Amino acid sequence: MADWLVEHAEKHLADPTRYANSIAHWLRFFRSERQAGRLTGPPTVSDIKKALVERFISLRQSEGASLYTISRDIAALRQPLNWAWKDERIESAPFVPDVKGKPEGKTLVYTPKQIAALLDAARAEPDREHIALLIIIALSTHGRIEAILELTTDQIQDGLIYFNAPGRAQTKKRRSIVTIAPTLAPWLADLPDGKVIQWKKPKRNRTTGKLEYELLPAGSVKRAFENCLLAAGISAVETDDLGEPVWLPARKKLGESKPRPKLVGLGSPNTLRHTCSTEMHRRGVPEAQIDTAAGHSGDSTNKKHYRHLRPDYLQDFIAGVESFWADVGQFTTAHLRSHSDPKIIPIGAAKASRSKKKS
Known part of the structure; x- marks a missing residue:
């Protein structure tokens, strides 16, 4: 244990x-x-x-x-x-029954307003900016978080994201091929080669004394995502086993004189996948397209291998994604590339840029 x-x-x-x-x-x-x-x-x-x-x-x-x-x-x-x-440390795992009578919990999803707050929180600190890109990719593709963290620029070609890397065997948690939505396209147009999700590690320049940042692949986003949740106010007071609030000591250096409740973020990066599914159903996207984007589709081999080449592939799903981003846009512009980078790349140019890079 x-x-x-x-x-x-x-x-x-x-x-x-x-x-x-x-x-x-x-x-x-x-x-x-x-x-x-x-x-x-x-x-x-x-x-x-x-x-x-x-x-x-x-x-x-x-x-x-x-x-x-x-x-x-x-x-x-x-x-x-x-x-x-x-991990092959034991020969078998015994069945461990759950407690009886536990009511089923409701699946947590984020509202467009909460997503806006999360994006604002992520864009507010350089070492959390990669969380904004993670959020935008997750909500634009219905992709699994682990697949997004492992995604490389070589898997982005001709306006499509190939979440299952070449040579990687598909598992029961299938990784799909998803069309790049217009809102997402500018964010993927000029990434440095390698892992898509990279975080900025702060370090002080010994010569100038200025704070600089080193780009590193993000192996885990648990802590950074939790910090974004707390900064966005998407949190609750932590309770102990008896349901009593957990209190933290006062931070005297910050001028605090009384204990403060310990806050924990509500949800996790996986909540983004639940949110995407919920929003697509709410917007009337056909079930088959939601399942295809999620990697749940069980069509024939021919369809799996070639349907992404159709001009209408995931057309309704992408329309649903853009409708969702329009709702988020009522509360922020953090999901738009122009918010953080004055260099605006038209959608067509963005796709062409990535395609050219692969040729």
Whole structure:
């Protein structure tokens, strides 16, 4: 569990602290199991059985933990086991049942106004500017976040984004080919070769003393996206396992005299994908085109290999995307290339520029 927390959760999950708390509850539970004689030593994979999980659930319920909290606690056991199995550290992962009676949560999506606030927050700081491009690509393509982070300029050709890189085998999480929407096109027209999503690492010039920035591929956007959420006001007060607010000590250097509530951002980069799907359905985009952009389509091999060559490929989807950006435009201009760069590239020229580069 500790390996999973350090090697996976802290790098990829939006709030690893909550899972660290859950793991602490499991370690406490395992100690009590040993004291009761139900475990003869440190727990092993073979010890993880339904009866053990049910005893843990009973313990947490007796402590007043909510069903949502207990479900997260159980995930803090299930996910490390599945991770270890996929990483070939264990031969198999046992089934870990969830707590019963937990109501289904509502999928979070962002409104156009919230997207505008997120973009403004991203454009406000140089080391967060890459989040703006991530947002614009995600909401213009329905692309998976991991596919966007791995996207290179070589995968942008002839007005299309090929999310599945050449030589990469498709998995069950299929990566699609998506037409470049007019709002997105100028952002992709003159990128430096290599990874599309690159962040600006600040560093001080030893000679001039001025702050400079080094462009580096973004391996993870978890922290930067969280900072954008907080800056945009898309947040809530964090609560502990009993539902009480978590308080942070006053920052005396900033003149604070009282504790302040700890805020956490609402959602994650994956919420952008849910938002895109929701907005496209709301705008009447045909289901088949939404599924195609998302990589969910199950058409024949011929259609998969050649349909992106059709002049009407994803036509309604792109119209829906532009309709969404028009709504965002009621609150900001941060999604327009002219907002940050006076060099305006016409849509046709942008596509030609990228095509020329590949030829």
